[in-house]
Amino acid sequence: MHARVTETRWLTPTLVRVVLGGDDLAGFEVGPETDAYVNLALRPDGSPYDAVFDPAAVREEHPRETWPARRRYTVADWDAERHELSIDFVVHGDTGAAGRWAATAGPGDVLVWEGPSGGYRPDPAAEVHLLVGDESALPAIAASLRVLPPGARAVVRLLCDGPAHEVALESPGTLDLVWLHRRGDDGDVDLLAGAVRAADLPAAAAGRVQAFVHGEADEVRAVRRHLLADRGMARADMSCSPYWRRTMTDEAWRAVKRDFVAAMEADA
Numbered sequence: 001m002h003a004r005v006t007e008t009r010w011l012t013p014t015l016v017r018v019v020l021g022g023d024d025l026a027g028f029e030v031g032p033e034t035d036a037y038v039n040l041a042l043r044p045d046g047s048p049y050d051a052v053f054d055p056a057a058v059r060e061e062h063p064r065e066t067w068p069a070r071r072r073y074t075v076a077d078w079d080a081e082r083h084e085l086s087i088d089f090v091v092h093g094d095t096g097a098a099g100r101w102a103a104t105a106g107p108g109d110v111l112v113w114e115g116p117s118g119g120y121r122p123d124p125a126a127e128v129h130l131l132v133g134d135e136s137a138l139p140a141i142a143a144s145l146r147v148l149p150p151g152a153r154a155v156v157r158l159l160c161d162g163p164a165h166e167v168a169l170e171s172p173g174t175l176d177l178v179w180l181h182r183r184g185d186d187g188d189v190d191l192l193a194g195a196v197r198a199a200d201l202p203a204a205a206a207g208r209v210q211a212f213v214h215g216e217a218d219e220v221r222a223v224r225r226h227l228l229a230d231r232g233m234a235r236a237d238m239s240c241s242p243y244w245r246r247t248m249t250d251e252a253w254r255a256v257k258r259d260f261v262a263a264m265e266a267d268a
């Protein structure tokens with residue numbers, strides 16, 4: 001599937017919203033999951049095929065070095081009536097295929113993807129919703145907060161680079177929201193876990209907490225370990241996904257992700 005960019009908007013100095021629109025989106029559908037994501041296919045510069053392409057056909061017909069880079073991105077917003085799909089990209093310096101593409105994308109540019117898929121939606125029966133992550137998880141966390149039942153209690157811990165990187169979040173729920181700011185040292189990896197450790201959450205026996213913890217791999221793992229070992233949370237109530245890994249491109253990360261997730265599953 002593909003669509004064209006209609007607009008880009010910087011939400012923070014490092015987060016850009018890319019809006020795609022038009023008739024190309026007529027067949028696009030998103031399920032009830034609030035972490036729905038698409039699998040982007042970004043063609044390298046100078047590729048020998050058109051901007052609109054079929055990723056499977058490219059893999060069959062062209063040499064590997066010209067294949068598109070694959071990257072997963074959350075559906076930040078889908079307006080089915082207006083046929084408008086929004087994706088929020090973290091722009092993290094000059095590296096990477098997707099962040100760099102988004103930083104310079106403009107009206108008319110084509111984006112190709114497969115999907116969507118997803119696996120989480122806040123359960124209205126939960127006593128407390130715990131939502132934890134960095135900027136890469138912000139689109140899914142924002143979408144989850146928007147669908148909470150009125151008054152539902154949500155504990156939200158978000159990591160970003162500083163006050164200018166915070167975004168306004170809307171929810172019918174009652175939020176205990178804290179933004180954490182990276183300091184640029186080795187302690188950054190523990191900021192989210194430390195904040196969750198200090199959060200006021202009901203004990204396992206006193207109320208069901210449903211957790212969504214997505215973002216940088218080591219940070220997600222540290223939070224997950226705490227929830228299992230110290231809070232006694234049930235695995236079934238936890239959605240923990242290491243979206244990306246410090247110092248690794250997505251290709252390098254995908255090559256070791258299965259082993260990392262297996263080790264993470266064995267924690268606690």
Ligand SMILES: Cc1cc2nc3c(=O)[nH]c(=O)nc-3n(C[C@H](O)[C@H](O)[C@H](O)COP(=O)(O)OP(=O)(O)OC[C@H]3O[C@@H](n4cnc5c(N)ncnc54)[C@H](O)[C@@H]3O)c2cc1C
Pocket residue numbers: 037071072073074075087088089090091092095096097098099100135136137139140242243244245246247248249250251
């Ligand atoms: C299901 C799913 C949904 C996701 N949704 C989103 C989303 O909505 N928005 C979003 O921005 N990301 C999202 N991500 C994360 C995104 O796919 C990765 O961050 C991806 O590596 C970015 O690709 P890139 O080409 O820009 O950088 P890459 O080429 O993969 O990496 C280049 C360098 O940048 C670093 N890097 C990668 N991501 C970040 C980051 N977020 N912050 C700082 N440094 C980074 C890498 O460690 C590497 O050193 C999602 C991931 C998954 C699995």
